[in-house]
Amino acid sequence: MKEFLLGIDLGGSVTKVCLFDRKGHECGSASAAADNLVPAPDRVERDTEALWQTVCSLIRRAIDAAGVPAADIAAIGLTGYGNGICLVDESGTAVGPAIVSSDDRGTDIVAEMRASGQEKKIYELTHQRLWSAQTGTLLVWLARFEPGRLKQTRWFLGIKDYIRMKLGGKAFCEITEASSTGLMDLQTRAFDPQIFSLLGIEEYFRLAPPVLDCCEAGGAVIAEAAALTGLAEGTPIGGAIFDVDSSMLASGILDGETLCMIAGTWSINEYLAEKPPHGYGESTNSLSLAFLKDRYLIEESTPTSASNLDWFLAKLLKQDGRDERDDALYAQVAGALENTSPEDTNVVFVPYLYASATHPDAKGCFLNLSGYTSKEHMLRAVCEGVVFSSVF
Template identity: 45%
Template sequence: MYLLGIDNGGSDIKCAVYDLNGKELAISRTQIPMNIPEAGFTERDVENVWEANVKVIKAVLKKAEIPGEAVVAIGVTGYGNGMVLLDEEGKPVYPAIISTDERASSYCKKFREDGTEKKIFPYTLQTTWAAQPAVLLPWFRDHKPEVLEKTKWIMSMKDYIRFRLTGKVAGEITDASSGCLVNLDTRRYDRRIFEILGIEDCYSKMPKILESTDISGYVTKEAEKMTGLTEGTPVAAGYFDIDANALASGVLSDQELCLIAGTWSINEYLSKEAPREIEKKKNTVTLSYMKDYYIMEDSTPTSASNLNWYLNHFVRPEKQELSADEIYIVCNKQVESVKPEECKVIFVPYLFGSATHENAHGAFLNLTGGDDKSVMLRAVYEGIAFSSMHHVYNLKRSLETYSKARLSGGISNSEVWSQMLCDALQIPIETLEVGEPGAKGAAMCAGVAGGVFKNLEDAVEHMVHVGKVYKPRSEYKEIYAEKFARYEAALAAVDLLAEKLQ
């Protein structure tokens, strides 16, 4: 018996197969182009996304050398927010909008200034950002009303993929709770929110919200023909990707800090309380995979994607004979050759987004003629680690209150990098055996929905296994504290530049 997890990320679409002890039998991934028809618009053709999902599902079954009937349950996850708009027949009426879309950013400012955001906050416990349905739908009302007129259903991307597998229209609570349209107390869409936003006609277009481990439907005959899965296989409602990642990290209480360092730097913890006053709101708040908890999150795209940029421009052209894994080995050795106190260069990892001023961009600061590529590479590693620290401090919770941190994503594959983050945070860090937490979290959800596991605790016990444990080295505490202070000063500098250049 095997579990299958599908992860529709902002960059990659992934599918993986696991046995019931958490061993990854195979993984398949693909990318499809992002369309940018205008500045700030990020879209994908909906049918192309489905075809890419079909591709990775078929490929992973072939790689794992298992038939579709060996899969006992399927789970889905994906980026939160953005949206897919479908007509009465389930056909897309507009391209899929991705979570990086900024077309409606001016509406966030408007909602803050005219009091709209404050009016909906008691229900949502959230402030708005540009790619949320709560912001996109008013934009469509004003700019493309004809699209909304054709729309029967409004859903997330992972809910759309589940719809194509099962033929059943449904929402899911962790995903829905992130879009600023759900009352987090009732766990349902709230008509009052839609009325305040001036989109009351959209209320009836929202699918029924399921709990994450509910079975939303079963693989259809049509989906069987396309994917190689077996008709009748149960499909779980699934998770928002930050929930899938945290579950696959084994986080089951408010004692653990969850750090995910992939394309995004995602930093989160579980909490039984959330700020009830907008003035006290500091982080993103959503409902979590653990029903009695919220997820408190602070995240930006300031993580390992910045290293990939550096490698593509300054390392790979000179080392074309090396494989990707060999290049990372070389990089780790170069970074290790430079002592932290010897590197005075500061890298701000704002190449794909900012954690501070919205118009701030990446930079190397404090370079001298004596600095070589090894120093610059160490600065990149440190800048990405410090970005995670910046978010952790933004969570406004003392590090001493966590028993440990669980780390996954690109950083966790590097012992040098993981130890660096451990020394900087001065908290024990555990990495995991499997490096794709999103798909694994979705598969764990499927295991509970399909009755393979009694509950999430049982799923974690069977499927989550710690890889390596890092202990903070006290002799580096002051060194990294001083370097982090310089990093924060660098953020202030690029913010000032952004303000001047506006």
């Protein structure tokens, strides 16, 4: 029996690959910070080909760290951040950079759809309020401002679905993430041309990919991917799963009695429910189809979490020109928290670098800086802002 399982996580802040045995013990792993591009104040993008090369390298490193033959890997599972958008042409080549879920270019479109009443009509099918980096919102933005990219495009995909396509050669999306895109009727569990029409992008319904169940087979490793990753050709690939679902499942949550909290790129609080929330206007939570077929996943989330800490480390803590290891940087974080107390300073950090948890135009900032303020005080404020954003 093949004894090992390979997991790939395409996070908004870090890309990770881990090898596990069948008892769940980690046998080898490798990770790399996500190389996000910020070409404008409201943009967060990623070079998809560079990401694929990173994943190939991480797979090789994880297998080497485990010291096991690739032929002993029974299957591959993938997860990743939801929404944003990745466009590919008929050959599977990326059409421009991927847009990451912490992007904020769609804010004006959301406000427009809300004011016109279109959002309320869409809600009747999706049970979701629109937001700026939701796949449906981004398709509207691309149709208005970069229609040439959509003309070249065959499929829109999530980031994990792009990597699964590179591994297995076929384009799919999967149900847990697809149901969060604002483009799927949650009753029929299918992309709905009526929703595309309500968004004013009916001509782009043709870009919707086939939908897999998260537990369905998602293909097998093709020869080209095997050569790049060191995996055995023909290794089965799972259907993949939205990261908010995988976190809940990995936490052992199978009912609606327990809250799951995630501090990653996004600050996320979520639980399982048997029914969608009440009507439009009565809930601002996000909703998607859960990994359990008879449950919904109710989620409150904003990109106000660890991505803000990563920004501080990269821009203000990491020394220019020095290739400091992540563990050294996080040791500085731990030291700052140990060496200061809440009473030492009244510096406040608002963690709205990528989007707001309140007013859509609110931005990140430090408050109460003075000549007494140290870098440690600022670092404590960033960590406090990240934590408090989870309970706000």
